[in-house]
Amino acid sequence: MAKKAVLSVLAQRRRRAAFMFILPAALVFSVYVIYPIFSSIFLSFYNWDGVTDKVFVGLANYQELFQTETFYTALKNNLLWLLLFMLAPPIGLALALYLNQKVRGIRLVKSLFFAPFVLSGVVVGLVFSWFFDPSFGLLKLIIGHGVPVLGDEHYATFGVIFAALWPQIPFCMILYLTSLTGINPEVIEAGRLEGAKGWSLLWHVVLPQLRPATFMSVTLTVIGALRSFDLIAVMTGGGPYDSSTVLAYFMYDQSIKYFRFGYSAAIAVVLFLIMAVFITYQLRHLLRSEA
Numbered sequence: 446m447a448k449k450a451v452l453s454v455l456a457q458r459r460r461r462a463a464f465m466f467i468l469p470a471a472l473v474f475s476v477y478v479i480y481p482i483f484s485s486i487f488l489s490f491y492n493w494d495g496v497t498d499k500v501f502v503g504l505a506n507y508q509e510l511f512q513t514e515t516f517y518t519a520l521k522n523n524l525l526w527l528l529l530f531m532l533a534p535p536i537g538l539a540l541a542l543y544l545n546q547k548v549r550g551i552r553l554v555k556s557l558f559f560a561p562f563v564l565s566g567v568v569v570g571l572v573f574s575w576f577f578d579p580s581f582g583l584l585k586l587i588i589g590h591g592v593p594v595l596g597d598e599h600y601a602t603f604g605v606i607f608a609a610l611w612p613q614i615p616f617c618m619i620l621y622l623t624s625l626t627g628i629n630p631e632v633i634e635a636g637r638l639e640g641a642k643g644w645s646l647l648w649h650v651v652l653p654q655l656r657p658a659t660f661m662s663v664t665l666t667v668i669g670a671l672r673s674f675d676l677i678a679v680m681t682g683g684g685p686y687d688s689s690t691v692l693a694y695f696m697y698d699q700s701i702k703y704f705r706f707g708y709s710a711a712i713a714v715v716l717f718l719i720m721a722v723f724i725t726y727q728l729r730h731l732l733r734s735e736a
Contacts, residue, residue, distance in 0.1 A: 482717065488710040495706050506711035515687050516712075519695045522602050523671055523719070526691065529606045530613065530670035534662040537617025538655075542647075544618070545625045555622075562615040570679030573608035598688035601681050605689055609676050613669060617662045624658035625651075660727060667723045671716060692716045 489506055491499040510516050544555050561569070576583050579591030594604040628651065652659070674693040677683060683690035683698060690698070692712055700709035 485710045485713045485717070488707055489714050491707045493706045494704040496704075499707070502707070506708045507715075509708065510711050510715070515690065515695060516692075518687055519690045519692045522689060522691045523673075523716075525602060526606055526609075526670040526673050527667060527723075529603075530610070530666050531663075533610055533613040533617045533666050534659065536614050537619075537662065538621045538659075540614065540618045541621035541625055545622060558618060559615050561612040562619070564612060566612075566675030567679055569608055569612055570676045573604070573611070573676075574680050576608075577604055595681050596685060598685050601685060601689040605673075605676050605680050608680065609669075609673060613666060617666065620658045620662045621655060624655050628654050664724060664727050667727070668720060671720050671723070692719075 488499075490501060490503055492502045492506070493499040540558060544551060544558065564572075574595065575581075577592075577594040579585060579593045579596075582591070584594070585591040592600075594600045672693050673691050674697065677689060677691060677694045678697075681689045683694050693716065696709045696712040696716065699705045699712065
């Protein structure tokens with residue numbers, strides 16, 4: 446009985462210690478994530494300019510949003526970002542497989558591939574604004590004549606996505622490189638003894654062990670595509686004629702420029718729901734594959 450009592454006390458102390466370790470992170474998460482989510486949902490039912498009193502308008506902000514052409518343009522661009530951003534995980538995996546070698550000078554090559562990821566979005570935006578400049582840009586030197594990529598409503602979104610992929614691919618590459626270093630070489634050798642090689646070895650032996658990295662890569666890429674903002678602000682400002690705007694920039698535009706905080710909160714809620722659907726789908730897919 447005494448032994449059971451001692452074990453019970455020790456278990457209670459462990460639970461208490463675990464709770465004390467988790468409590469600061471839980472408080473920070475509640476203040477900076479949970480509270481803003483519910484605050485945005487609450488605000489989306491009001492008309493507020495940030496100065497005067499809030500006026501309850503019910504679903505009027507959502508009704509106006511779904512009747513606005515710019516909203517559907519932003520939604521279409523977000524889906525285009527999502528589609529093209531899905532190129533980042535497979536390209537990152539290919540680069541990780543290439544760089545996961547023990548050859549002389551590979552660390553220098555890794556640092557060169559990783560360099561774009563450590564640059565801020567503003568720097569990347571400025572670099573690619575110069576790259577696409579029809580007067581003196583590198584693109585003009587490559588193709589022989591200037592093309593107003595960022596000034597054309599048909600090409601502006603593709604130009605910004607191309608710039609955004611430059612740092613996103615190294616990010617996915619780092620996730621896969623980290624996982625590749627943790628793969629048990631005995632498993633690879635066992636696969637080779639069974640006759641697996643090339644694509645067969647990659648598909649049936651390597652990729653199953655990279656499933657957590659794939660999940661993180663795809664999930665963070667989806668989030669990055671849906672919350673794209675900085676490059677659009679630097680490179681196009683949502684133009685020309687709102688052709689390159691996305692939901693995050695549309696939300697910023699309505700709140701900061703026009704002081705329509707309730708309307709921008711409604712946009713934020715719609716964007717949050719879209720993110721939640723994609724992340725929930727990814728989680729269910731991962732859990733089913735591991736079951």
